[in-house]
Amino acid sequence: MNALIDLCVSRSRAVLVALFVLLVAGTVAYRGIPKEAQPDVDFPYLSVAVVLEGVSAEDAERLLVRPLEQQLRNIEGIKEMVASATEGRASVTLEFEPEIDIEQALTNVREKVDQAKAEMPADAREPTVNEIKFSQFDPMLVINLGGSLPERTMNSIARKLKDRLQAVDGVLEVNLAGIRDEVLEIVINPLAMESYGLSPADVLNFVQRNNRLVAAGSLQSEQGRFAVKVPGLIESPEDLLSLPLKTDGQKVVYFRDIAQVHRTFKDAESYSRLNGKPAVGIRVVQRNGSNLLDVVANIKLVVAEAQKSWPPGISLTYSRDKSVFVRDDVNQLVNDVVVAVLLVVICLIGILGLQNALLAGISIPGSFCAAFLLIGMSDMTMNMVVFFGLIMSVGLVVDGGIVVVELADRRMAEGLDRRVAYAEAAKRMAWPIFASISATIVAFLPLVFWPGLIGSFLKSMPIVLVYTLVASLLIAMFVVPALGSIFGRAGHLTPENRRQLMLAEEGDLNEIGGWTGVYMRVVTRAINHPGRTVGLLTTMLILVFIAYGTFGHGVTLFPAVDPPQGSVDIRARGDLSTQEKDRLVRL
Known part of the structure; x- marks a missing residue:
């Protein structure tokens, strides 16, 4: 050294x-x-969800929850298992010990879920196993789009913006709220259907058979090997209306002869409002390890670029911007x-x-x-x-x-x-x-x-x-x-400092002045009376514990502070519809 x-x-x-x-x-x-x-902390939580349409909460507990509990309780490292059953759905939340490898736990849970699936009804959907990340419930930014434009236009703009945001480095996922999926609604004339000898089941099977992509193998030639497919997906109302249903003598019965088709939206499953007005919410979730400040800045640049091509009448508002905090x-x-x-x-x-x-x-x-x-x-x-x-x-x-x-x-x-x-x-x-x-x-x-x-x-x-x-x-x-x-x-x-140092090393300690002299004399007296010194220190230590036990206010990890924002959860009795929930919130 x-x-x-x-x-x-x-x-x-x-x-x-x-x-x-x-x-x-x-x-x-x-x-x-x-x-x-x-700090970004990995919480040792996993969730398992199973959907079975039309099943009651009691039957969901018996048919879905119990098979899962029987298989999952044998997994090593589980600290707590919480199961819930509602109409049409069952879920199980698993909390593991902090030292457990969450990736290995995820593999073990999926294996047990596959075993439990054999005991569930055949109509149950594929169970989903996910790692619970609290960032999913707390997006780093919410982009709100409002205005008086038609719903179809707003939805199209929101979906295009979602695709662009998903390509931003540091974005884990982008979710849309307050948006409805577009569907083709078929209104069948029962008298016309009956006159042609058709039943509702025939019409349903017909639509299902004609709305699929059929793979027809491949074609080998001197130029290479090419995949062959028969496109049969319904992409517009005209595609469906022009389909032939059957032949009645010399006449071909088309779908338009028994039904009307028009574009519409699914019934709303959720609503998104900003300051009491309908809006489309785009929730952006941060990828772990990314620089939140840079990611949000890049997101706003992408939104500003996309905004140039939007029609007039769209209002843009940012909310829950974590970069500000x-x-x-x-x-x-x-x-x-x-x-x-x-x-x-x-x-x-x-x-x-x-x-x-x-x-x-x-x-x-x-x-x-x-x-x-x-x-x-x-x-x-x-x-x-x-x-x-x-x-x-x-x-x-x-x-x-x-x-x-x-x-x-x-x-x-x-x-x-x-x-x-x-x-x-x-x-x-x-x-x-x-x-x-x-x-x-x-x-x-x-x-x-x-x-x-x-x-x-x-x-x-x-x-x-x-x-x-x-x-x-x-x-x-x-x-x-x-x-x-x-x-x-x-x-x-200074010369006086040097003299004091010489006295401290080789001279008389009583001749040292100032705070240094006081300190030296206190230390000398403590050394000369070790018993009293130890007794005094022990007494002071005991008094500190007594004082804290008498006047202390307990222990808390973090002090209570006023939060910068809050949320309100409304709970009501009964199974409310989406419209009832919306009216309740607007009150």
Whole structure:
């Protein structure tokens, strides 16, 4: 280690260039790290859903829920299983232990669901197994389209915009709300149908047989192999009306002879309103690990480009824009970090002087930039937990630099050359600095292995502390001596300070004045009376526990704060229709 310190001091300009590269690289890395308000935590939840049209809630429990429960309860690692049955549908939500591999759990659940499917009715749809991600319930942005245009035009614009948004990097999925699927409605004349000897079943089978794509194999030729298909999909009302139903003597009966066909929409299953007016909502969900601020900015660029081709009369409104909250939170946290750094630097200047404060304070930007590089390589994001870790590390990363600068300043005051003084100070204090920072790292390191969801949420804070402390250790032992050999000079120790130091080392402690003298005399008395000192400290410790037990308000992970937004859930008795729910909400 001594040889490496001598090398850094002798190659001080190379170390200065390396520090500059570190600062630039760290700044670039910070700009590229995804920003978000809170850490992205994988919640160990899986959901299983099965649909069986027309079945009652009681029958859904018996026919769908019970087979699933019998198979799923045998899966290892399940913490809780919650099942529910409603009319036409059943679902099971599984909560696993936090340490379970969710991908393996997903595979195990799908295998058990396949086994349970054999015990379900044949009419039941294919069960779906999905990982529950809370980002699905909290989109990063909702785009609301309103106006007086026809519904078909609004739906077409919304679907085209959805296709363009799905191609944006960082978008997981795009969902539409307040939109109805377009269908062909067939109105059959029963008298005409009966006069031609047709039944409703005949007409239904006819439509089903003629609305399919038939594969007819392939054709091999000298030019290659080509797939052959017979197109039979109904794409317009005219396609259906012109289909022949049967021949009645010399007459061909077409579909138009017994029915009328027109384009319409399915009955509404949901409604979307903005400020009381109908609107089409486009919910955009963020992909994990993407930079929310950049993704939302790109989405708005895509919407602005698409808006140029829209007809007049469409109103565009953004709601639930998480980028606004994230940007405000990140800016506030950055300001907190800057304020913490400024306060530490001001304290250093007041105690060490400007020059020595700058030499010791170089650990702050150097450690932060090194941490940014490691955060970027660790696929972490900049969130409130990471910023809290940076704030906690501000006062810790300067300790090693302060020790080296103080000892070097003293040696220079005694007449040593600055290169020799800083090299000697780094060598002399290397192991104390290493022991001090290592003890701090060891204190935070167990938090990295904190189990459960809380551990996953807070894990990035001790990681950031370890990154910054390790970087500060290297900077204090190698970078500060190199910079001191270039810019260091004796100056902040006055003759009186030197006399006080000499008295502290070799003279009478009672002659030391100021706060240093008071401190030395208190320590001397505590050493001379160890029993009283230990008894006093033990009494104070007990009193602290008693005071907290008497006046404390308990423990909570996060303080209660006023939320920036809220939601209202309305629950009513009975199975309300969609229209009844809409009227209830509008009240």
